[in-house]
Structures are given as structure tokens and as C-alpha cells.
Amino acid sequence: MKAEYVISSPTVGRCPHTDAPEYAFIGRSNVGKSSLINMITNHKNLAKTSALPGKTLLINHFRIDDTWYIVDLPGYGYAKRSKTQRDKLDQMIRSYILGREQLACVFVLIDIRLEPQKIDREFIDWLGQSGIPFVIIFTKADKITGGRAKGQAQHWMKSLEDTWEELPPYFISSSERGTGREEILQFIASTNETLR
Numbered sequence: 001m002k003a004e005y006v007i008s009s010p011t012v013g014r015c016p017h018t019d020a021p022e023y024a025f026i027g028r029s030n031v032g033k034s035s036l037i038n039m040i041t042n043h044k045n046l047a048k049t050s051a052l053p054g055k056t057l058l059i060n061h062f063r064i065d066d067t068w069y070i071v072d073l074p075g076y077g078y079a080k081r082s083k084t085q086r087d088k089l090d091q092m093i094r095s096y097i098l099g100r101e102q103l104a105c106v107f108v109l110i111d112i113r114l115e116p117q118k119i120d121r122e123f124i125d126w127l128g129q130s131g132i133p134f135v136i137i138f139t140k141a142d143k144i145t146g147g148r149a150k151g152q153a154q155h156w157m158k159s160l161e162d163t164w165e166e167l168p169p170y171f172i173s174s175s176e177r178g179t180g181r182e183e184i185l186q187f188i189a190s191t192n193e194t195l196r
Contacts (some may be wrong), residue, residue: 002065003041008058015063021195022069022102023188025169026093027109027118029075031141035068037062037107037177040184045073049164057089059096068192069102071111077119105133107184112138112152112172116159128164135169135187142174 009015017120034047046062060072073096074089081089099107105126110120127134138156141149149172157167164187173180 001042003043003046003070004063005046006061006063006069008059008060012059012099014099015059015096017067018102019191020071020102021104021115022061022071022100023191024071024097024106025109026073026106026123027075027139028077028111028117030177031050031075031109031111033075034111036062036137036139036173037072039173039175039178040181053101059092068104068188069190071103072098073097076123083162097127098130102180103132104195105135105188106138107135109137109139110156111151112156113143116156121159124160124168125163128168135171137180137184138170138172140174140180141172142176156165 007014007016018095025037027033037047041064043093047060049108057074059074060069062072064070073093074131076090108120108124108127110117115185124136126136138149139151144152153170155174157170160167171180171183171187173184
């Protein structure tokens with residue numbers, strides 16, 4: 001798979017002018033976003049991983065096989081930033097998601113080890129209300145024992161049933177073990193087909 005970094009943009013207006021479909025990755029700080037992007041593309045250092053949460057502050061575009069893009073968005077809900085900074089990032093994320101015509105799907109990353117968090121739920125509900133296609137990817141499945149990952153994911157999805165008539169699709173992943181890579185790439189490939 002060919003994957004190359006293209007540009008980091010401070011606003012949606014500065015993003016690349018292209019017709020290629022874009023798949024945006026977003027989640028709370030420290031959810032394993034960069035590791036997942038590197039695992040999916042099979043490139044060790046494509047997205048910069050950091051021990052410091054909340055490192056992504058720009059909209060990062062990576063061109064894949066010259067036909068589609070992975071977009072690495074800033075994480076949401078990082079408490080250590082000032083309110084002004086958080087509002088600015090929030091505005092950037094929302095304007096990209098609502099205004100970017102090339103956006104084919106948002107992958108919302110959730111740490112499988114955690115109980116449902118209010119901030120993830122609010123973000124998912126907002127995507128649903130805004131009519132944005134999205135998929136949930138549960139990360140860090142290697143951090144809990146085998147059978148528990150599926151149960152944990154189902155427990156999380158069940159918590160959406162109070163307001164969601166139709167549940168969004170989801171995948172279980174582990175960047176360490178490569179779990180979920182084929183399924184995610186398959187999903188992207190079939191979505192690209194329908195967009196042709």
C-alpha cells in the first residue's frame with residue numbers, strides 16, 4: 001500500500017483541492033489514533049505517535065494509493081488545553097466534518113477498555129443528528145483478554161439503543177496485533193466503489 005503525507009492544514013479552507021474520498025479519524029486524546037493509522041497503512045511512522053496526548057492540532061491529510069485520503073483530525077475533549085484553544089479546535093473539527101464535500105466517512109475511535117464516556121456519546125449523537133456517515137472503531141483490543149473485547153464492544157453499542165433506532169457499524173481493532181485492519185480496509189474499498 002502506498003501512503004504519503006500531503007499537508008497539515010489549520011482550517012478546512014486550506015485543505016487540498018481534490019475529488020478523492022476522505023476518511024477522517026477522530027477520537028479522544030490518547031485513544032491510539034496515530035498507531036491505528038500507521039497499522040492500517042502498514043507504515044511505521046506515517047502518523048506521528050506521541051506520549052503526550054492531544055498532539056494533533058491540525059487537519060492532516062495522507063494520500064493512499066493515489067485514490068483516497070486518510071484525514072487525521074485533532075482529538076476532542078483534551079482537558080489540559082485552555083478553553084479558548086479547545087473551542088478553536090472544536091470549531092476546526094466541526095467545520096471540516098460539516099463542510100468538507102469529499103468526506104466519505106468518519107471513523108470514531110473509542111478505547112475498548114473504558115465504560116461509555118459522555119464526551120464520546122455526545123460526539124456520536126452530534127454526527128447522527130448532522131447526518132454524517134460514521135463507523136465506530138474500538139481500539140486497544142489487545143489490552144483486554146480475548147473473549148472480553150467482543151462483549152465490551154457489544155455492551156458499548158447496546159448503550160446507544162436508548163436513542164438510536166439503527167446502530168452504526170463498528171470494528172474491533174488492535175494496532176499491536178493488526179486486528180481489524182482487513183475489515184477496515186474492506187469497508188473503505190466497498191465505500192469507494194459506491195462513490196464511483
